[in-house]
Amino acid sequence: VKKQMAELREQIEKHNYAYYVLDQPSISDAEYDELMRKLMELEEQYPQYKTPDSPSQRVGGAPLEAFKKVTHRVPMLSLSNAFNEGDLRDFDRRVRQEVGDVRYVCELKIDGLAVSLRYEDGYFVQGATRGDGTTGEDITENLKTIRSLPLRLQKQVTVEVRGEAYMPRKSFEKLNEQRKMNGEELFANPRNAAAGSLRQLDPKIVAARQLDVFIYSVVNSEEIGLVSHSESLRYLDELGFKTNPTWQVCETIDAVLAYIEKWHERRTSLPYDIDGIVIKVDAFAQQKQLGATAKSPRWAIAYKFPA
Numbered sequence: 001v002k003k004q005m006a007e008l009r010e011q012i013e014k015h016n017y018a019y020y021v022l023d024q025p026s027i028s029d030a031e032y033d034e035l036m037r038k039l040m041e042l043e044e045q046y047p048q049y050k051t052p053d054s055p056s057q058r059v060g061g062a063p064l065e066a067f068k069k070v071t072h073r074v075p076m077l078s079l080s081n082a083f084n085e086g087d088l089r090d091f092d093r094r095v096r097q098e099v100g101d102v103r104y105v106c107e108l109k110i111d112g113l114a115v116s117l118r119y120e121d122g123y124f125v126q127g128a129t130r131g132d133g134t135t136g137e138d139i140t141e142n143l144k145t146i147r148s149l150p151l152r153l154q155k156q157v158t159v160e161v162r163g164e165a166y167m168p169r170k171s172f173e174k175l176n177e178q179r180k181m182n183g184e185e186l187f188a189n190p191r192n193a194a195a196g197s198l199r200q201l202d203p204k205i206v207a208a209r210q211l212d213v214f215i216y217s218v219v220n221s222e223e224i225g226l227v228s229h230s231e232s233l234r235y236l237d238e239l240g241f242k243t244n245p246t247w248q249v250c251e252t253i254d255a256v257l258a259y260i261e262k263w264h265e266r267r268t269s270l271p272y273d274i275d276g277i278v279i280k281v282d283a284f285a286q287q288k289q290l291g292a293t294a295k296s297p298r299w300a301i302a303y304k305f306p307a
Ligand SMILES: COc1nc2nc(N)nc(N)c2nc1C
Pocket: 076, 077, 078, 079, 107, 108, 109, 110, 114, 164, 216, 217, 278, 297, 300
């Protein structure tokens, strides 16, 4: 039975990955539900074979009294902003003055909320909100309900990663439909809906909100031996995280401006809200040279779309 349950977990997480990370369903919902039912029945009968990474942990346990506080070992900084081409050219000039020739990585800035996820030997052990950058709230149980968040990585590594939890626009519209029917106050936008959902003390409510997450950085990248941001993004894919596939290396600020133009036009075709573009120096050695202020990294900037 123990082996049968391990195989069931493996199978269900494989379908989970295909559906929620690759967006390519591998079995029908009915078959998936049947596998889940079978696993939860066996976990009822043989609790001794239940494991922390079991997909049954995603449906949400008992509501919490309150959220525990979490101190971030590496502060979660916020990005400084650029509002026009001049700001971006100033950023590029300053960076080149300090580090010489440089490559950037451009990414969509998802309009959600920053989260930090810790894994030990490949198992998800804790997830927290940004909070004030130093102290956040432990929302581990709520984050487990996000189907694209792996409960166990493809490698047995101890890693801390950061990303953006968000509510896809379809989930947002469905949620507000329901709230309208129940005469409840509507959420103003997907970002508020995601923040409000992750602050729920009852994980079962969170599970129903159909949140998602994009992972965009490895905190202990040096320890792991990664040398650039683009390499980290590939590493995150290998570990089984959901990363946003639209990132691009840009050798010049003109290429950055072109990327911004492209995604400013295309953003309504995305299934989630973005509020800008993030530009990062790719090489970690150069990021280190540029360092950070108390508030923000000096090797990255967020270009905000005009409201
Ligand atoms: C390096 O720090 C960051 N990187 C980011 N990257 C993306 N794509 N989106 C963000 N919101 C973001 N936020 C921060 C603080």
